[in-house]
Amino acid sequence: MKDILLGVNIDHIATLRNARGTTYPDPVHAADIAERAGADGITVHLREDRRHIRDRDVRLLAETISTRLNLEMAVTDEMLAIAEQVSPAFCCLVPEKREELTTEGGLDVAGNQALISDACTRLADAGIAVSLFIDAEQRQIDAALACNAPYIEIHTGQYAEATTEAASHQELERLIDGIRYAHQAGLKVNAGHGLHYHNVKPVAAIPELVELNIGHAIIARAAFDGLDRAVADMRALMQEARLSAQRA
Ligand SMILES: CC(=O)[C@@H](O)[C@H](O)COP(=O)(O)O
Numbered sequence: 001m002k003d004i005l006l007g008v009n010i011d012h013i014a015t016l017r018n019a020r021g022t023t024y025p026d027p028v029h030a031a032d033i034a035e036r037a038g039a040d041g042i043t044v045h046l047r048e049d050r051r052h053i054r055d056r057d058v059r060l061l062a063e064t065i066s067t068r069l070n071l072e073m074a075v076t077d078e079m080l081a082i083a084e085q086v087s088p089a090f091c092c093l094v095p096e097k098r099e100e101l102t103t104e105g106g107l108d109v110a111g112n113q114a115l116i117s118d119a120c121t122r123l124a125d126a127g128i129a130v131s132l133f134i135d136a137e138q139r140q141i142d143a144a145l146a147c148n149a150p151y152i153e154i155h156t157g158q159y160a161e162a163t164t165e166a167a168s169h170q171e172l173e174r175l176i177d178g179i180r181y182a183h184q185a186g187l188k189v190n191a192g193h194g195l196h197y198h199n200v201k202p203v204a205a206i207p208e209l210v211e212l213n214i215g216h217a218i219i220a221r222a223a224f225d226g227l228d229r230a231v232a233d234m235r236a237l238m239q240e241a242r243l244s245a246q247r248a
């Protein structure tokens with residue numbers, strides 16, 4: 001079984017910076033620390049309201065990181081044009097509502113097939129690998145296949161927000177089934193949202209997963225332990241989970 005990769009989302013370094021309008025902490029500096037601590041990639045979400053990551057951050061990250069940039073964005077002409085200019089290795093298309101505190105669910109690919117298919121084609125023509133951020137539903141997975149997206153990222157928010165052991169187990173089973181179905185259909189499958197140090201291992205153990213994108217929990221832990229340690233500890237948990245699954 002292959003190692004599982006860690007994409008570190010540094011959105012909330014920018015949240016802290018923007019809280020006072022200072023130049024620090026700089027997401028570009030954070031990306032360097034995360035990469036040296038073992039991050040396999042850097043993820044940022046350039047939201048339409050620029051509440052955290054700003055256009056300058058995306059441009060400089062694309063020019064400076066050593067691993068690869070995963071740019072999360074809404075399916076809009078503005079964002080597609082920015083992606084074509086910046087040319088990140090990956091673009092992950094996500095749903096976005098201005099009033100949301102954070103991403104609340106997966107992209108409705110099935111209900112917006114033509115729009116998202118056109119966006120996938122436009123990004124692929126620019127040499128960018130496209131990932132669609134979707135719920136673990138067969139209908140959405142089939143729609144992602146029809147859009148010729150090479151990757152999907154399964155939304156793990158409901159699993160992360162489960163409040164009982166039974167609900168958590170039920171959500172994990174739903175993730176396992178969806179991820180297996182997508183893998184067998186030929187998609188490369190990532191996952192993310194709401195994962196932290198106490199819920200990541202069961203997800204990291206899912207053998208068909210390529211990468212986890214994790215941000216909020218790592219940046220929160222960094223406030224106490226430092227970013228390098230927070231990244232290294234998360235990566236160690238993920239590798240432990242994979243090794244245990246291999247031995248099982
Ligand atoms: C798509 C997703 O689940 C996150 O990567 C997203 O970036 C969350 O948005 P915030 O970082 O603004 O919470």
Ligand SMILES: NCC(=O)COP(=O)(O)O
Binds near residue numbers: 153191192193194214
């Ligand atoms: N796509 C998920 C991501 O990039 C990070 O989400 P979170 O760990 O900040 O919830």
